[in-house]
Amino acid sequence: MRKTKIVKAAKGPAKIKLRAPWEIDLLRKANAVVAEVLQTLKEVIAPGVSAWDLNKIAEEIARKRGALPAFKGYRGYPFSLCVSVNEEVVHGLPLKEKVLKEGDIVSLDFGAIYEGYVGDAAITVAVGQISEEAKRLMKVTEEALYKAIDKARVGNRVQDISAVIQQHAERHGYNVVRDFVGHGVGQSLHEPPEVPNFGRRGKGPPLMAGMVLAIEPMVVTGSHEVEILPDGWTAVTKDRGLAAHFEHSIVITAKGPEILSKL
Ligand code: MF3
Ligand code: CO
Numbered sequence: 001m002r003k004t005k006i007v008k009a010a011k012g013p014a015k016i017k018l019r020a021p022w023e024i025d026l027l028r029k030a031n032a033v034v035a036e037v038l039q040t041l042k043e044v045i046a047p048g049v050s051a052w053d054l055n056k057i058a059e060e061i062a063r064k065r066g067a068l069p070a071f072k073g074y075r076g077y078p079f080s081l082c083v084s085v086n087e088e089v090v091h092g093l094p095l096k097e098k099v100l101k102e103g104d105i106v107s108l109d110f111g112a113i114y115e116g117y118v119g120d121a122a123i124t125v126a127v128g129q130i131s132e133e134a135k136r137l138m139k140v141t142e143e144a145l146y147k148a149i150d151k152a153r154v155g156n157r158v159q160d161i162s163a164v165i166q167q168h169a170e171r172h173g174y175n176v177v178r179d180f181v182g183h184g185v186g187q188s189l190h191e192p193p194e195v196p197n198f199g200r201r202g203k204g205p206p207l208m209a210g211m212v213l214a215i216e217p218m219v220v221t222g223s224h225e226v227e228i229l230p231d232g233w234t235a236v237t238k239d240r241g242l243a244a245h246f247e248h249s250i251v252i253t254a255k256g257p258e259i260l261s262k263l
Pocket of ligand 2: 001120121182183214216247
């Protein structure tokens with residue numbers, strides 16, 4: 001999600017919901033639809049496939065499973081799937097003319113609503129053979145996600161998640177995007193708290209059992225700066241460096257994190 005402006009802080013910190021087991025069950029179902037969509041799209045991805053086709057497949061699977069696409073109409077977003085290629089970071093539009101080619105890396109982001117509960121996840125996948133640099137970027141970003149999930153434990157704070165993402169990316173010579181953040185997720189796509197991909201260990205709201213978070217590192221090979229294309233949605237790196245994005249929805253339990261959107 002887009003980082004919110006500071007003005008909101010004047011109202012004080014919004015309350016983070018703790019979800020009951022029956023709610024977690026519904027969130028698990030919503031995320032199972034998301035995972036099925038991403039897994040299917042990953043298998044379909046090949047040179048010559050258009051982003052439009054991917055959006056259609058995603059919608060078909062959601063409908064078949066009794067779920068609604070969570071992004072369609074959200075703040076006016078006109079599609080169900082985000083397809084972001086190479087220097088596109090997030091919120092790429094699945095247009096007919098966006099045709100994948102050998103060597104691209106493509107980030108797929110999908111959300112589903114099942115009985116009022118929202119699932120949200122993203123993966124970055126290779127189109128055919130890709131460069132060693134692109135492979136390494138994808139690997140580091142996915143590693144950052146799993147390191148972050150491992151910090152989602154009672155006794156830690158939100159920025160323990162943020163800090164490990166930043167640390168892992170920067171240790172490999174990459175940067176994290178700052179204008180977009182992870183987020184709470186539940187009955188809305190975006191709920192408190194914000195989960196930045198950079199921060200300081202020990203800072204931010206305390207993590208508690210029942211919190212559901214969408215953790216989503218966005219890592220770039222060049223500068224962290226992004227700009228929005230004239231379409232009003234697509235976020236690209238200003239220097240046109242490569243970007244990767246991996247996201248899971250997780251719930252914090254007394255026993256540790258559980259990934260709801262596992263593929
Ligand atoms: N996973 C993305 C996010 O949390 C997807 C939002 S796309 C939108 O920001 F169109 F719904 F905004
Ligand atoms: Co998200």
